[in-house]
Amino acid sequence: MRVDAAARLALGSLRAHKLRSILTMLGVIIGVLSVVTMVSIGEGAKRQIDDQVRALGSNIMILSTGFGRGPVRQQGSGTPLTDRDARAIASQVSGVRVAVPVRQGGTQAVADGVNWSTQLFGTTNDIIIARDWSLASGRMFTTSEERGGGKVAVVGQTVVKELFGGQDPIGRTFRANRIPLTVIGVLTPKGQNMLGQDQDDIIVVPLKTAQSRLLGGGNRAPGEINQIIIKAENDRVMDAVQRDTDALMRERQRIGPDEPASYNLRNLSEMMQLQTATTNVMTALLSAIASVALVVGGIGIMNIMLVSVTERTREIGLRMAVGARPADVLLQFLTEAAMLSLLGGLIGIALAVPLCFAIASFAGWTVAIPPTMIAVSVLFSAGIGLVFGFYPARRASRLNPIEALRYD
Amino acid sequence: MSQPIVAARDLRKEYRMGDTVVAALDGVSLEIARGEMVAIMGPSGSGKSTLMNLIGALDVPTSGSIVIDGVALETADSAALADLRSRAIGFVFQQFQLLARLPALDNVAMPLLYARSFTGDAKAIARDRLSRVGLAERSHHLPTELSGGQQQRVAIARALVNDPAILLADEPTGALDSRTGRSIIRLFQDLNAAGQTVVMVTHDEGVARACNRIVRFRDGRIVEDAKNADVWRPEIEEAA
Numbered sequence: 020m021r022v023d024a025a026a027r028l029a030l031g032s033l034r035a036h037k038l039r040s041i042l043t044m045l046g047v048i049i050g051v052l053s054v055v056t057m058v059s060i061g062e063g064a065k066r067q068i069d070d071q072v073r074a075l076g077s078n079i080m081i082l083s084t085g086f087g088r089g090p091v092r093q094q095g096s097g098t099p100l101t102d103r104d105a106r107a108i109a110s111q112v113s114g115v116r117v118a119v120p121v122r123q124g125g126t127q128a129v130a131d132g133v134n135w136s137t138q139l140f141g142t143t144n145d146i147i148i149a150r151d152w153s154l155a156s157g158r159m160f161t162t163s164e165e166r167g168g169g170k171v172a173v174v175g176q177t178v179v180k181e182l183f184g185g186q187d188p189i190g191r192t193f194r195a196n197r198i199p200l201t202v203i204g205v206l207t208p209k210g211q212n213m214l215g216q217d218q219d220d221i222i223v224v225p226l227k228t229a230q231s232r233l234l235g236g237g238n239r240a241p242g243e244i245n246q247i248i249i250k251a252e253n254d255r256v257m258d259a260v261q262r263d264t265d266a267l268m269r270e271r272q273r274i275g276p277d278e279p280a281s282y283n284l285r286n287l288s289e290m291m292q293l294q295t296a297t298t299n300v301m302t303a304l305l306s307a308i309a310s311v312a313l314v315v316g317g318i319g320i321m322n323i324m325l326v327s328v329t330e331r332t333r334e335i336g337l338r339m340a341v342g343a344r345p346a347d348v349l350l351q352f353l354t355e356a357a358m359l360s361l362l363g364g365l366i367g368i369a370l371a372v373p374l375c376f377a378i379a380s381f382a383g384w385t386v387a388i389p390p391t392m393i394a395v396s397v398l399f400s401a402g403i404g405l406v407f408g409f410y411p412a413r414r415a416s417r418l419n420p421i422e423a424l425r426y427d
Numbered sequence: 428m429s430q431p432i433v434a435a436r437d438l439r440k441e442y443r444m445g446d447t448v449v450a451a452l453d454g455v456s457l458e459i460a461r462g463e464m465v466a467i468m469g470p471s472g473s474g475k476s477t478l479m480n481l482i483g484a485l486d487v488p489t490s491g492s493i494v495i496d497g498v499a500l501e502t503a504d505s506a507a508l509a510d511l512r513s514r515a516i517g518f519v520f521q522q523f524q525l526l527a528r529l530p531a532l533d534n535v536a537m538p539l540l541y542a543r544s545f546t547g548d549a550k551a552i553a554r555d556r557l558s559r560v561g562l563a564e565r566s567h568h569l570p571t572e573l574s575g576g577q578q579q580r581v582a583i584a585r586a587l588v589n590d591p592a593i594l595l596a597d598e599p600t601g602a603l604d605s606r607t608g609r610s611i612i613r614l615f616q617d618l619n620a621a622g623q624t625v626v627m628v629t630h631d632e633g634v635a636r637a638c639n640r641i642v643r644f645r646d647g648r649i650v651e652d653a654k655n656a657d658v659w660r661p662e663i664e665e666a667a
């Protein structure tokens with residue numbers, strides 16, 4: 020018997036028991052639905068982490084002031100970081116490409132009566148290198164602007180849109196915390212990171228400008244900054260840079276090697292890798308649980324195929340009597356089982372796609388359906404039918420035609 | 428004369444029931460030539476069906492030899508037996524054995540699904556066989572929509588679909604009333620007149636007299652094997 024004839028026979032007998040076929044498929048439908056959804060959520064999470072790593076720039080470490088364990092900064096609990104620390108790291112730790120001091124804070128910007136609250140970064144030109152940024156137009160700061168705390172700013176695309184109505188802002192002036200600043204450059208758009216943070220909603224000014232004019236005041240130490248972004252030469256020196264930076268900072272702040280540090284030094288790509296690994300494990304775990312549903316679906320198919328073989332014993336006997344070989348009977352029942360699970364798999368995928376979109380839009384998660392995943396689940400579900408359909412099919416093919424014809 | 432279609436020699440078929448061995452066939456030798464119409468008679472349990480199953484290549488003998496249309500069953504494997512059935516055998520059963528899901532035409536065409544060398548139009552052949560048994564108009568009816576006699580005609584059409592060398596019928600009229608049975612017997616006679624070899628098991632002396640040879644069984648042996656010179660041609664009334 021040819022496979023197309025077997026497929027037609029199988030389709031006919033599935034149609035003859037529509038409800039039973041659908042109920043039998045349900046196991047595979049749910050199995051494929053959950054595996055595809057789990058893997059898609061996992062894949063989405065991985066991509067999200069990936070994007071975050073890319074957005075932060077590569078080979079990055081961040082040194083920030085320690086805040087103790089609690090949210091309130093305790094008096095004297097940490098020596099404040101200064102731009103001198105950044106210079107020391109840049110010059111004394113080998114393998115460091117740039118060490119960029121950042122003084123960061125919120126600000127209210129006003130231009131022509133338009134208000135916009137955004138993030139202000141006081142930093143040096145090296146921030147461009149550290150964060151893998153680039154300029155869409157204009158320039159970064161001159162040496163004299165950096166030294167003298169020049170009232171100039173480089174702005175992100177969102178600021179251009181909100182504050183200047185999308186028009187070319189170069190040369191125009193706005194006020195941030197009442198201080199007039201002239202726009203000298205515009206950053207290339209970066210888009211949202213996957214946390215939904217708008218990376219283009221930013222104003223960058225020289226460090227000194229931020230420190231003395233915009234974000235100064237309070238009981239700040241002279242030259243105090245929030246963090247130092249350290250970019251290593253490459254990923255191979257990351258560990259050495261981290262170790263040497265830690266040693267240098269302990270020396271500068273006179274902290275013993277076994278005492279808790281008053282600062283945080285975080286290797287971000289390492290954290291991201293860890294997160295990716297965690298996501299992988301989670302995805303694998305969830306998929307494994309979901310595959311149990313597939314196996315249960317397979318057992319359901321086996322069960323119903325055994326019932327079907329028993330019910331159709333006379334039919335099998337008849338087919339054999341008119342010339343069906345054992346192999347023909349095997350093929351017929353295997354095809355039927357494979358078709359059940361394949362159809363179940365296809366329905367499962369058809370349901371998984373909208374479910375993934377629904378999850379993406381309601382839970383706000385990134386969900387990515389890998390195309391290979393679709394192909395694999397189609398093959399896998401057909402395989403489930405073949406594996407679990409084999410025993411019943413073989414049983415059918417081994418029937419004795421004389422006894423089968425007498426069966427009732 | 429050409430080779431016989433069935434050549435059986437010292438056939439034995441035993442069934443083991445616990446520790447007792449039942450010899451369903453106990454040394455049967457028999458030849459059937461092309462064009463014969465043979466009735467097999469005998470009391471219940473005398474081995475008629477066992478012989479039919481062997482002639483139909485559904486089973487192999489315990490000992491002895493049997494050659495069907497040139498194929499020795501003793502040495503054939505299950506695939507070879509299936510091929511022989513597909514090529515040379517047409518079966519008609521007492522209980523019709525139609526597939527309830529399928530219309531008459533598909534029931535008739537079904538054996539061609541397994542005919543390995545067949546490449547033609549199965550439906551066209553099935554239509555032709557249905558018209559030969561007088562059911563051309565009923566090809567789209569399901570078995571449940573047909574009378575017993577009509578169902579048996581569909582079954583006969585199915586048995587003819589592969590142009591079998593031999594048509595086997597095990598009590599083909601057993602489930603039919605006598606009038607319908609007569610029309611089925613006439614159908615077999617007509618087929619035989621056109622050259623079809625027919626072997627049928629029957630309990631009915633009248634049916635047996637419609638054949639041109641009668642073989643009588645008792646306890647797994649042939650007790651009588653005689654030509655029937657006085658062939659009865661049943662009159663058929665209107666409609667089957």
Ligand SMILES: Nc1ncnc2c1ncn2[C@@H]1O[C@H](COP(=O)(O)OP(=O)(O)O)[C@@H](O)[C@H]1O
Pocket residue numbers: 442443444449450451469470471472473474475476477478
């Ligand atoms: N599958 C079987 N297992 C055991 N005994 C069987 C089997 N088939 C037939 N027999 C026995 O073989 C003998 C002949 O049976 P059968 O050929 O069916 O007789 P008939 O068709 O003439 O009534 C009977 O005694 C029957 O009980």
Ligand SMILES: [Mg+2]
Pocket residue numbers: 475476477
């Ligand atoms: Mg019998």
